[in-house]
Amino acid sequence: MARTSSDIALKTRNADEASPRPKTRLDLFKFVPFRLNRLAAEVSAALSVEYQERHGLDIPAWRVIATLGFRNDACSAQYVSQCTRTHKSTISRAVTTLLNEGLIERVENEADRREFRLQLTKKGRALYEELFPQLLRREDEILACLSAQERKQLSALLGKIEQSLDLIQTSEEADAKQAY
Amino acid sequence: MARTSSDIALKTRNADEASPRPKTRLDLFKFVPFRLNRLAAEVSAALSVEYQERHGLDIPAWRVIATLGFRNDACSAQYVSQCTRTHKSTISRAVTTLLNEGLIERVENEADRREFRLQLTKKGRALYEELFPQLLRREDEILACLSAQERKQLSALLGKIEQSLDLIQTSEEADAKQAY
DNA sequence: GCTAGATAGTCTCACGTGCAACTATTTTGG
DNA sequence: CCAAAATAGTTGCACGTGAGACTATCTAGC
Numbered sequence: 001m002a003r004t005s006s007d008i009a010l011k012t013r014n015a016d017e018a019s020p021r022p023k024t025r026l027d028l029f030k031f032v033p034f035r036l037n038r039l040a041a042e043v044s045a046a047l048s049v050e051y052q053e054r055h056g057l058d059i060p061a062w063r064v065i066a067t068l069g070f071r072n073d074a075c076s077a078q079y080v081s082q083c084t085r086t087h088k089s090t091i092s093r094a095v096t097t098l099l100n101e102g103l104i105e106r107v108e109n110e111a112d113r114r115e116f117r118l119q120l121t122k123k124g125r126a127l128y129e130e131l132f133p134q135l136l137r138r139e140d141e142i143l144a145c146l147s148a149q150e151r152k153q154l155s156a157l158l159g160k161i162e163q164s165l166d167l168i169q170t171s172e173e174a175d176a177k178q179a180y
Numbered sequence: 181m182a183r184t185s186s187d188i189a190l191k192t193r194n195a196d197e198a199s200p201r202p203k204t205r206l207d208l209f210k211f212v213p214f215r216l217n218r219l220a221a222e223v224s225a226a227l228s229v230e231y232q233e234r235h236g237l238d239i240p241a242w243r244v245i246a247t248l249g250f251r252n253d254a255c256s257a258q259y260v261s262q263c264t265r266t267h268k269s270t271i272s273r274a275v276t277t278l279l280n281e282g283l284i285e286r287v288e289n290e291a292d293r294r295e296f297r298l299q300l301t302k303k304g305r306a307l308y309e310e311l312f313p314q315l316l317r318r319e320d321e322i323l324a325c326l327s328a329q330e331r332k333q334l335s336a337l338l339g340k341i342e343q344s345l346d347l348i349q350t351s352e353e354a355d356a357k358q359a360y
Numbered sequence: 361g362c363t364a365g366a367t368a369g370t371c372t373c374a375c376g377t378g379c380a381a382c383t384a385t386t387t388t389g390g
Numbered sequence: 391c392c393a394a395a396a397t398a399g400t401t402g403c404a405c406g407t408g409a410g411a412c413t414a415t416c417t418a419g420c
Contacts, residue, residue, distance in 0.1 A: 026249065026316060031315070032323060033220075034246075037239075039220070039341060040220035060406090063214075070207055085218050085221070093406085114415045115368050136206060138213075145344035154334075160325045267379085269399090270376085292398080293384080295385095295399075296398085
């Protein structure tokens with residue numbers, strides 16, 4: 001075997017242990033932003049098997065389906081965009097695709113003709129009902145390495161960071177805009 | 181104000197609390213893969229101010245710098261690619277850019293003329309020394325919402341998931357490839 | 361009630377990135 | 391040794407996506 005510098009020796013590092021300070025270098029493997037990026041990418045890849053390969057959906061399309069499926073009533077593309085923190089043009093394209101595939105339908109909003117009310121068709125609802133248990137199962141598999149308590153911990157910790165990054169709408173904000 | 185369906189009312193949901201089962205729907209806000217994606221994107225955006233706006237680096241370029249900066253010796257593009265879990269073509273392009281900017285340099289490997297040894301130039305080292313404390317500070321800001329203990333918890337939890345997803349090279353694997 | 365500014369949604373453009381083909385080199389197996 | 395497979399790195403191609411312009415519609419202020 002060629003002795004190449006690509007041989008990776010990571011055994012000396014442990015991402016879990018707190019790094020000593022003062023720091024003179026930055027270990028990517030202990031750097032939370034990097035770890036989040038990598039983890040998110042890996043988890044997404046693991047999930048894409050479900051919606052991508054088995055149902056031909058990409059992430060934006062799945063987000064639209066998931067948002068509409070979670071709610072019982074119709075909502076606008078704008079709502080989906082804000083909820084999923086996905087750019088409106090991305091949502092717009094996903095909506096077009098889903099309309100063509102007959103998975104969602106939209107009706108004009110009489111009160112405001114700029115926007116459309118989106119909702120799942122029967123076909124779309126059926127897909128949702130089939131897909132989301134599979135995705136929850138995948139999530140379970142991924143989190144299988146954690147105990148029930150650890151999962152709650154993780155959820156709580158993510159929640160705190162989300163809060164501090166304003167990823168979660170506060171009650172006041174939700175009140176400010178009158179609840180739909 | 182127009183009463184639109186885009187008004188978001190999230191106050192009824194709390195991402196922290198465990199969702200009741202059996203589940204008949206999927207709440208994206210409680211779905212860990214979605215949350216990781218969103219969080220990673222948001223955190224990346226928060227950090228990009230440092231390397232992007234202030235130093236003109238994109239994420240791949242920063243990953244190369246960070247990898248070379250963390251190590252004292254030169255290593256190959258392949259190594260960087262594996263370490264950062266970034267596609268080799270992406271690394272290749274970043275390397276080209278950094279070479280042109282004089283931030284890294286590469287020398288042929290006598291033992292294997294397919295590969296090049298990459299290392300920071302003085303200029304690159306200086307940039308690294310300036311940049312990484314800024315990034316660590318940002319990380320600190322982002323995690324400021326967590327106590328010291330919670331940070332350790334988070335790190336441990338992420339570590340467990342990484343382990344189970346094989347994101348971290350095991351000792352055996354590292355041994356199999358003789359350590360560089 | 362008219363004009364200016366906001367908002368919903370679409371579309372064009374530019375760019376980053378994964379994939380896969382390709383070159384050059386090295387290893388392996390007969 | 392030589393042919394076949396593996397590996398390092400580069401490049402062309404296709405595609406998804408964010409930014410921002412644009413249209414249509416609605417609200418607000420005078």
